[in-house]
Amino acid sequence: MDFNEIEKKWQKRWELANVFEAKEESKKKKYYVLEMFPYPSGSGLHMGHARNYIIGDVYARFKRMTGWNVLYPMGYDALGLPAENAAIQAGKHPKIFTLNAIKNFIKQQKELGLSYDWNRLLKSCDVEYYKWNQYFFLKLYKKGLVYRKKAPVNWCPECNTVLANEQVHGGKCWRHTDVDVEIKHLEQWFIKTTAYADELLEDVEKLDWPERIKTMQRNWIGKSHGTDIYFKINNQNWRIFTTRADTIYGVTFMVISAQHPKLMELVSERQKKEVEAFLKRIKSTSEKDIEELEKDGVFTGSYAINPLTNEKVPVYAGNFVLAEYGSGMVMAVPAHDQRDFEFAKKYKIPIKVVIEPGEYSLNPEKMSRAYTGDGTLINSGEFNGLNNRDAIEEISKYLEKKKLGKRTVQYKLRDWLISRQRYWGTPIPFIYCEKCGLVPVPEKDLPVVLPDDVKFGEGNPLATNKDFVNTKCPACGGSAKRETDTMDTFFDSSWYFLRFTDNKNDKEPFSKKNVTYWMPVDTYIGGAEHACMHLIYARFFTKALRDLGYFKFDEPFTKLYNQGMLHGEDGHVMSKSRGNVVLPEEISKRFGIDAARFFLMFVAAPDKDVLWSDKGIQGSFRFVHKLISLFDKKKSTESDSLLDTKMHKTIREVTMKIENFQYNLALIDLMEFVKFLSDREKVTKKCLENLLLMLSPFCPHLCEELWEKLGNVEMAVTQNWPEYDEKKIDERAEAIEELVSGLRSNILDIQRLTKKKRLRKITLIIAKDWKSKLMKSIKKELEKIYDVGEIMKNILKNKDLKDHSKDIQKLLPKLVKKPGLIPRIVLAQTEEEAEINKRKDKLEKEFCCEIEVVREQDSKETKAKHAMPGKPAIIVE
RNA sequence: GCGGGGGUGUCAGAGUGGUCAAAUGAGCAAGGUUGAGGGCCUUGUGGCUUAGUGCCUGCGCGGGUUCGAAUCCCGUCCCCCGCACCA
Numbered sequence: 001m002d003f004n005e006i007e008k009k010w011q012k013r014w015e016l017a018n019v020f021e022a023k024e025e026s027k028k029k030k031y032y033v034l035e036m037f038p039y040p041s042g043s044g045l046h047m048g049h050a051r052n053y054i055i056g057d058v059y060a061r062f063k064r065m066t067g068w069n070v071l072y073p074m075g076y077d078a079l080g081l082p083a084e085n086a087a088i089q090a091g092k093h094p095k096i097f098t099l100n101a102i103k104n105f106i107k108q109q110k111e112l113g114l115s116y117d118w119n120r121l122l123k124s125c126d127v128e129y130y131k132w133n134q135y136f137f138l139k140l141y142k143k144g145l146v147y148r149k150k151a152p153v154n155w156c157p158e159c160n161t162v163l164a165n166e167q168v169h170g171g172k173c174w175r176h177t178d179v180d181v182e183i184k185h186l187e188q189w190f191i192k193t194t195a196y197a198d199e200l201l202e203d204v205e206k207l208d209w210p211e212r213i214k215t216m217q218r219n220w221i222g223k224s225h226g227t228d229i230y231f232k233i234n235n236q237n238w239r240i241f242t243t244r245a246d247t248i249y250g251v252t253f254m255v256i257s258a259q260h261p262k263l264m265e266l267v268s269e270r271q272k273k274e275v276e277a278f279l280k281r282i283k284s285t286s287e288k289d290i291e292e293l294e295k296d297g298v299f300t301g302s303y304a305i306n307p308l309t310n311e312k313v314p315v316y317a318g319n320f321v322l323a324e325y326g327s328g329m330v331m332a333v334p335a336h337d338q339r340d341f342e343f344a345k346k347y348k349i350p351i352k353v354v355i356e357p358g359e360y361s362l363n364p365e366k367m368s369r370a371y372t373g374d375g376t377l378i379n380s381g382e383f384n385g386l387n388n389r390d391a392i393e394e395i396s397k398y399l400e401k402k403k404l405g406k407r408t409v410q411y412k413l414r415d416w417l418i419s420r421q422r423y424w425g426t427p428i429p430f431i432y433c434e435k436c437g438l439v440p441v442p443e444k445d446l447p448v449v450l451p452d453d454v455k456f457g458e459g460n461p462l463a464t465n466k467d468f469v470n471t472k473c474p475a476c477g478g479s480a481k482r483e484t485d486t487m488d489t490f491f492d493s494s495w496y497f498l499r500f501t502d503n504k505n506d507k508e509p510f511s512k513k514n515v516t517y518w519m520p521v522d523t524y525i526g527g528a529e530h531a532c533m534h535l536i537y538a539r540f541f542t543k544a545l546r547d548l549g550y551f552k553f554d555e556p557f558t559k560l561y562n563q564g565m566l567h568g569e570d571g572h573v574m575s576k577s578r579g580n581v582v583l584p585e586e587i588s589k590r591f592g593i594d595a596a597r598f599f600l601m602f603v604a605a606p607d608k609d610v611l612w613s614d615k616g617i618q619g620s621f622r623f624v625h626k627l628i629s630l631f632d633k634k635k636s637t638e639s640d641s642l643l644d645t646k647m648h649k650t651i652r653e654v655t656m657k658i659e660n661f662q663y664n665l666a667l668i669d670l671m672e673f674v675k676f677l678s679d680r681e682k683v684t685k686k687c688l689e690n691l692l693l694m695l696s697p698f699c700p701h702l703c704e705e706l707w708e709k710l711g712n713v714e715m716a717v718t719q720n721w722p723e724y725d726e727k728k729i730d731e732r733a734e735a736i737e738e739l740v741s742g743l744r745s746n747i748l749d750i751q752r753l754t755k756k757k758r759l760r761k762i763t764l765i766i767a768k769d770w771k772s773k774l775m776k777s778i779k780k781e782l783e784k785i786y787d788v789g790e791i792m793k794n795i796l797k798n799k800d801l802k803d804h805s806k807d808i809q810k811l812l813p814k815l816v817k818k819p820g821l822i823p824r825i826v827l828a829q830t831e832e833e834a835e836i837n838k839r840k841d842k843l844e845k846e847f848c849c850e851i852e853v854v855r856e857q858d859s860k861e862t863k864a865k866h867a868m869p870g871k872p873a874i875i876v877e
Numbered sequence: 878g879c880g881g882g883g884g885u886g887u888c889a890g891a892g893u894g895g896u897c898a899a900a901u902g903a904g905c906a907a908g909g910u911u912g913a914g915g916g917c918c919u920u921g922u923g924g925c926u927u928a929g930u931g932c933c934u935g936c937g938c939g940g941g942u943u944c945g946a947a948u949c950c951c952g953u954c955c956c957c958c959g960c961a962c963c964a
Contacts, residue, residue, distance in 0.1 A: 039950060039964045081963060155961075164962040212881060216959080219880055270894080318879085324961090339878080411963095420962060489964070529959060531881080536961095565958085573957095602902075604890050609882095619902045622917090664891075668901050 001628060003592025007701045011110060019717050020064075020115045022071040025515055031068035032518050033060045034500070036526030036534070037124075038078040040101040042086060045108040047582040047612055048566035048574040054597050055563050055663070056525045057607045061697035062658050064115075065721040069519050072115060073500040075122030076102050079130070080489045081164055084424040088175070089458045094424040095452065099127055112584060113593055113700050115717070124492040129499065130426040131447030132509040133491055136541075138429060138440055139548055145192045151417055152259050152323075155184040159867055160459040162186070162421035183279075185261060187429060187596055189419035189485060193540045197411045199554075200539055209560040210607075213531045219292055219534040222412025226567045227396045229331065229405040231381050232305040233266060233315060241326030241410055245399070246391035247333040249380040250354035252344065254304045254315040255297060255330050259323035268301025275300060294555065296320075297343060306331075307393075307404040308381070318343065323674060324414050332673070335362065335372065341370035350758055354379050355388050416537065418488045422836055423454060423461040425486030433473035433480040442474050448482070460484055493534055494541035497521055497556060511533045516549050524557040527565070535560075561661060564609040566600070575832075582612050594699035595621045601663040601698055627674055627695075631706055636682035644728040647687050651724035654694050663698070685710065690722040 014020065035056040083094035083101075085213035102123060109116070121130060140146050155174040167174040168181050188859060193200075201221045203216050226243040231254065240254070256263055258279060267275045278298040297318035304315050320339055321330055334344035334351045344351055344404040351364040355375040362371055377386045394813070399405030419428060427448040429441035441448055451468045454461035461469055462484040473480035495509070501518040502510040535557075542556040567573055568580025575581065587596045599620035604610040650673045657666035673691060677683045689710060696703035698715045707716040 037964090041964090077964070089948085162962080166963045168962095179910095216881055222880095350898085417961075488962075493964085527958095528881080529964085532959070533961060534964085599902090608890080613889060613903070615903055616889065617903095623902090625917095662891095664901080667893085671901075 001705075002173060003594065003702070004588065006705045007111070007588075010701045010704045011113060013704075013715065014115070015118075017715065019715065020072065020117050021119060022073070022117045024514060028067055028069040028584055030071065030518055031063045031523075032071045032521045033063060033523050034073065034497055034521045036524070036530060037504060038074045038105070039082070040078060040098065040105045040127065041082065042101050043576045043581075044104050045584065047584055047587070049599045050584045050596070051606075052111055052148065052525070052527075052563050052565045053109060053112060053114050054600055055561075055661075057112075058601060058658070058663060058697040059523060059525070059661070061700065061717065062721070063117055064717070065693065065697070065719060066655075067720065068772070070119075071500065072117060073120035073122070073503075074109065074114070074116040074118070075120075075496055076105065077122065077489060077493050077496070078102060078123045079124035079425050079486075079492060081422065081424070083335040084422060084456070085167075087424075089410070091456075093452070096126065098124075098424075104669075110582060111445055111588065111593065114598070120500050122296065122496060122499055122503055124489070124496065125424075127447050127449055128506065129496075130450075130492065131427040131488060132495075132499070134429040134446050134448060135443065135509060136495065136545070137487070137491075138443060138446075140191060140544060141440060143544070143548060145195060145544060147190050147192065147415075148187050149190055150185045150261055151188040151190075153184050153186050153188075153421070155182045157182060159457070162460075164420075164422075171792075183259070183296050186421075188417055191416040191418050191540075193416045193536070193795055194411055194413055196540050196543050197223070197413050199543060200413070200536065203539070207555060207560070208558055211733065213484060213528065213535070213560060213562065216528075216531040217536065224410050224412075226326075226408060226410050227392075227399065227405050228327070228408050228819040229306060229399060232307070233302050238304070238329060239327045240329045240331050241408065242331055243246065243410075244333065244336070244392065245387075245395045245405075246310055246377065246383075247336050248306065248331065248395060249312075249377075249383070250333040250335050250352045251306055251309075251313055251331045251354055252334060252350050253332045253340075255314050255318040255321050255332050255340075255343065256300070256315060256318050257321040257323035257328045258319050260317075260321075260328040261323070263300075263317055266300045266302040267317075271299055271301035274298050277689075278317060297347065298309060299347075307399070307402075314349070316347070325412060326410055335364060336370055337366070338370045338372065341367075366652070380433075382746055393422065393650075413536070415541075416488070416490075418491060419485035420681055421460050422485070422486055423456070424452075425489060426450070426491065427462070428483045428485050428487060430483040431471060431473060431480045432483065433476060433478060435476040435478055436473055436480075439473055439475050439480070445474065450486075462486070464492065472501065486662060489580055490534060491535050494537045495545070497524075497538070497746055498545075507851060509550075512551065519551065520553050520555060521557045523561060525561045525563060528562045544762065563606050564604070564607050566642060567611050569612055569614065574612070582614075591621045592624070592702070594702045595624045596621065598698055602667045603664065604662050606661050623671060623674070624699070626678060627702070628706070630674060630678055630683070630708065630833060631688065633677075633680075634682045634683050635688070637684060638682075639684050639686070641728075641730050641733045643680070643684065643687065645730045645733050646673060648726070648728040649734075651690060651694065651722050652726070652729070655724070658753050666694075692716060693719055694721050703718045749858070817818040 017505055030145075031787050035053060052706050056072070060070050064070045073617075078098045081540045083098045084099050086092050087094045106118075106121075124130060137146065154168050155161075155166065156163050156167075156176065156179060158173060158176040158179045162184075163173060163181060169177070171181055173179045173181055175486065201223055202218050207214060224242055227245040228239050228241055229245065229248065230237045231256075232238075243675065244294075250872065256266065263275075275298050278296070297316040300315045300317050303312045305312060316332075320343070321328065332340040333345065333350075333354070334340040334349065335353045336355055341351070342348070351367065353362045353364050353371075354377060355371065355373075356362065356378050357371060357373060357375045374388055375393050377383050377388055378838050379724075380386075380391070383391050386394060396405065396407045400407065408515060427449045427450055429446060431441060433438045433439055451462075451465050453467075454465050458464065469481050469484065471480055471482050472478065498515055498519065502514040504814055505511060505514075538556050543554060546552065565573060568578065569581050570578070572580060584593065584596065587593075595617060597835075599617040601619060603613070603616060650669055653669045654666045657663070670691070677687060677691070689707070689712075692703045692707050692710075693716060700717065704716050
């Protein structure tokens with residue numbers, strides 16, 4: 001069988017028949033499956049990406065077959081820095097670079113057999129898409145959710161432009177490795193995400209998301225209760241935020257962020273040089289880099305007055321204080337905060353203890369680290385003796401009364417800095433007019449089209465394009481200049497899922513009807529790396545648009561599924577630079593894409609990180625062949641209880657497991673089913689059909705092919721998912737089968753161990769003591785009826801049993817109040833014996849010897865005593 | 878630094894209080910098939926022992942809770958991921 005040929009054949013047929021098209025008119029209930037908006041990287045798609053999409057594809061296919069009207073679209077987050085970097089370095093225009101990359105992606109994705117509705121395709125670099133970015137930006141502006149503020153940026157004097165953190169390497173420019181990056185403060189556009197901080201936090205509870213992602217979101221929003229305290233510095237009030245108002249008597253210095261916009265106001269003439277030198281030492285704006293650095297700081301020359309003690313303490317500028325959080329300045333209590341402690345030690349600042357642990361006393365001279373635990377207040381004036389937790393409350397109240405402070409709520413979540421000084425993004429639709437100031441582009445003048453003809457590598461490409469920059473003021477008609485900042489690409493990915501519901505609409509971003517029908521996304525699939533930023537922005541956007549009246553739902557993604565990462569065989573993340581990339585097309589050539597899909601879904605649970613294995617896929621390849629040869633078997637129309645049991649049980653298990661994303665386990669069940677069918681002489685057509693249908697989400701091409709070979713005209717993808725009948729599942733038939741096959745392997749074992757090729761006579765002695773087997777069966781039955789833990793608790797109430805855990809099992813039946821349960825199982829003994837007798841002929845034939853079946857009580861053999869409960873003993877002559 | 882996740886057999890990975898010496902696949906070994914190899918099929922694959930039952934050890938390391946722990950708790954070591962201008 002030529003796999004690549006059948007892949008092409010079915011991909012074509014699916015496309016021609018439009019089987020994956022999502023339509024709004026349907027009697028079925030809608031289901032929206034979505035994978036996170038991929039960035040079409042220039043290096044194409046590797047196995048790691050493939051795994052992600054296949055996880056979604058399996059689910060979408062499964063949902064379609066189980067009776068849902070499924071929307072499963074694909075689009076590309078096409079704007080962004082890598083394309084622009086390529087433009088600067090390789091001289092390729094970002095548009096050509098990106099469109100090529102997308103073309104490649106689509107081709108590769110189609111070869112994977114993914115069941116997207118390609119009619120819904122989106123590219124965020126199309127004007128038809130990004131004009132709606134501008135539209136929404138203006139809506140948010142009107143709603144008062146957009147503002148401008150100075151913020152620090154990386155600046156390369158050589159490139160004459162702003163650099164992304166990514167373009168800064170060790171404080172130097174990525175293109176000019178000997179040029180120091182400077183920090184500039186520029187006016188930037190912000191979106192007030194914090195306006196929704198509370199709702200974003202509260203609604204986390206409503207989401208059916210992995211608990212760890214929810215935790216990360218909560219931490220990211222980082223709501224904390226604290227107190228604003230006013231310290232006088234140079235006769236001006238400076239607000240500082242603290243969660244530890246209880247330690248205010250322990251303040252021995254203050255630290256202002258090195259990035260604080262008003263820092264220079266505090267710097268005295270004498271200290272100016274030193275501070276400037278310090279600022280130069282700190283190159284990058286990135287917090288990551290700051291926090292990896294050692295605590296570093298410099299005295300500003302100013303002193304702050306503690307509002308409660310009236311003590312004068314020095315103000316330092318420091319690299320470990322965040323300008324963006326709280327007030328950008330902290331009161332430092334070295335005795336009770338580790339960072340403050342380290343700083344104080346370094347600059348020989350006094351340490352003042354204000355909390356006593358209780359069991360022992362703290363000596364500021366001898367402390368090796370800060371004491372951050374709870375305790376009783378000392379050295380704190382009238383608050384001495386209070387427990388420190390109560391003191392937070394008391395001191396805050398006191399400060400409020402004296403108008404020296406205020407209790408507040410502080411969020412770690414910051415407003416979203418949305419402007420980028422870059423070309424390859426959505427132009428921010430604003431105009432600067434000398435007379436009228438900042439003027440929004442009127443909605444009717446949208447879109448502001450990104451010009452193609454620009455120069456890269458010398459300053460900001462948009463700013464140097466005269467045709468773009470020079471324009472007329474929409475208010476007064478005078479000459480004016482366009483905003484040259486573009487939007488963060490997270491803006492694009494914050495609402496793309498809405499556009500999929502109505503991607504061709506040129507009158508509005510989406511119709512209310514469609515968005516109401518399809519949204520919210522039922523299952524959203526993507527990596528945990530988006531746990532904070534993208535998912536917060538998208539949630540924020542949804543809430544903001546809801547309040548603008550576009551729809552009524554509060555949350556965009558009902559359920560979130562985090563897929564794991566695929567690593568290369570060397571254990572590292574797959575990446576071109578590591579050279580451990582595995583390409584789907586190469587694997588497909590060797591094994592067919594279905595075997596690859598099978599392996600990827602089989603190797604581990606979809607949410608786990610796994611290692612690619614070239615050897616491992618061999619097993620999947622073998623399975624595919626086994627499956628194909630299964631179809632050469634004789635087909636029978638007659639079924640039996642064992643076959644029914646296996647089939648219905650498999651359907652039950654597989655259905656449940658796919659629903660829960662336990663693809664790996666579902667595939668094991670299917671493999672075992674195939675093995676079972678292969679070992680039988682005849683199989684029914686129904687079995688084979690159901691098998692194919694269940695396997696079709698994983699190996700769609702091959703299943704279509706085999707499905708057709710069975711004589712079916714309608715495609716497998718259009719079929720309904722097989723249903724199971726609980727009544728047809730006969731656990732006992734299975735148990736007997738197990739017993740007999742166990743017997744067989746026992747005989748084989750003996751053959752091997754005795755090295756006798758031919759056994760003359762085998763005596764099977766059926767043990768009288770079936771207890772153990774019985775117990776197991778009983779327990780299994782019990783588990784269906786009771787919670788086992790409950791039963792154990794009941795047993796434990798009987799004190800005498802405490803030391804006899806092994807006996808507990810034996811006592812289980814006594815606890816069973818359900819009559820009839822035990823007799824039914826006891827009955828099984830004789831049935832099993834009969835079953836063995838039935839198979840005797842077959843076994844004799846197989847081993848070419850005589851087989852005798854006796855019951856234990858009939859046997860004089862002493863060895864019969866050792867007959868294993870549950871398995872017949874065997875005597876070999 | 879802060880936040881999140883994870884350490885299971887030769888390997889990749891199931892299993893998250895009891896039916897566990899631990900699914901499944903890979904690897905390795907033996908046997909069968911084959912002119913040979915490959916492929917395929919069967920069996921085995923922690924240790925000791927038995928024809929079989931059994932016992933010991935065992936899920937990063939050290940403690941604890943429990944009748945019972947890979948699974949829960951505490952401590953500890955190591956690895957991975959995110960941290961706001963990468964998407």
